[in-house]
Amino acid sequence: MEKLPQVAYFCMEYGLHHSFKQYAGGLGILAGDHLKGAHDEKLPLVGLGILWKQGYGDQRIDDHGNPYDSYEIQQYENLEDTGVRVSVKIRQRQVKCKLWKTEAYGNAPLYLLDTDLEENDGADRWITGQLYGWFGEERIAQEMVLGIGGIRALRALGLECDVYHFNEGHALFAGFELLREKIYQGLSFHEAWQETRREVVFTTHTPIVQGNESHPLDRLIYMGANNGLTLEQMVELGGAPFNMTVGALRLARRANAVAQLHGETANAMWAHVDNRCEILAITNAIHLPTWVDMPLMDLKGKELWDRHQKNKQDLIGFIKKRTGQELKADRLLIGFSRRAAPYKRSDFIFSDPKVVGPLFKEGKIQIVFSGKAHPLDDTGKTIVANLVEMSKKYPDSVVFLENYDMEIGAALTRGADVWLNNPRRPKEASGTSGMKAAINGVLNLSTLDGWWPEICDHDKNGWQFGDGFVSEDEEIHDSHDLKDLYKVLQDKVIPLYYSNQDGWIKMMQNSISDCRDQFAVKRMLNEYYQKLYILPDAKTAKKESKSKTKSSKKK
């Protein structure tokens, strides 16, 4: 077997365990599962990230039913001080970074940079203070520590890497450090760019425009993020204002989107960017031992049903402990947990109280929600407040669990009967919580967005609603999807649950068998190696670059 390339994986956040609050959401969960999968499969990969002093904030609900954020200094165990120190010049000050290592992942270790050192200026100690805590200068400083500091850490460790993987544009400044190294050795900017391109791969995420960071050039230069590049060179890479995703698409040899549909969306979204790499699609997946009740996967019939009932009972107990509400084990239980971003439409099911009011009142359906809003997103907070209000209106059948984290995520995706997902297509890049549910025998009820169109076999392994409808007009889009959601819920889901247990079990079996390999991290990592990490040999590389010049000439 040929030797696999050594990969350095860069990400702002890692979701490894609920007690290690170094993650905010799906991006971190993906990074954590990527690392765990690499460990299981004995792949040569190291992770680079930041040790966040306060991690990601907690979000609880106050007495008036409104969410509020709080931050606590975290105590971390099982971190090893590597003894390595690197420094990054930020705002003309040398900021020292200490390098920690998590011991848990052997061949796939995670290295974390930390600026909270006595020798640093007071403000600089807080650069690694809060995950996504601030915008503007602070965000740039964080990204400089991750990117520039990350490459320097690899050099100090003496770790030779063949591929640098930027998971999201946050890590782009690592590319600037790779450029600087080569320019320092005497290459011109364009020669250095060509060389760097051979080493870098990039994963793009949200198709929401505002989710793709851009920064004013003068601010980047004031911070020192240009790392020796001139203004013109910066513009050539990322435009003006400087867009991190655009920069990464121009600095990478290849990029990927995180589901097949997202591949189409991302290619259309970035079609206007010249001189960029191609964007392939590699659908996300999950680390099964983290998310799935492993013994359940192999059960059939009544045994599968009973095992699921036990998981459901565990969830009901978990909810009772957290909120005091007691759901009923013999009633249909829907799960929903998402960051409260408007396009995800968390409170969608409540849109027409005439339809759903009686269903909740009679206890025909029960629903458990969880999810945080971004601390600065007032619309998201209104959505959370509305969910809390609904849990007060229907206390016997609607639950809101505050402070969404991996523990809640795992409990819900094991113990619910149905997993509801209703983003406005095509805004959801992938959505891995539905995969967790599917492989736990929890049936997906979802719009055809993210990963779901790839495997949805309506009425066989789950349900779709909306038929892939898309509209520029949000009102039209919503009313179309809502009608269909209610229809599928009332004509399919509810009757099947209450009157055809065998049919339900059959669908659980299909859901598990259709998804357990396809959405397991092993398949995903294999694709990353085959399509992204393993450098195409010189001949294919030449062909590729030729066909690219041809196609760009055609335009």
Ligand SMILES: *Cc1c(COP(=O)(O)O)cnc(C)c1O
């Ligand atoms: C799985 C998970 C996610 C990602 O799921 P989505 O479907 O993308 O929302 C985010 N946060 C937590 C805590 C999770 O467990």
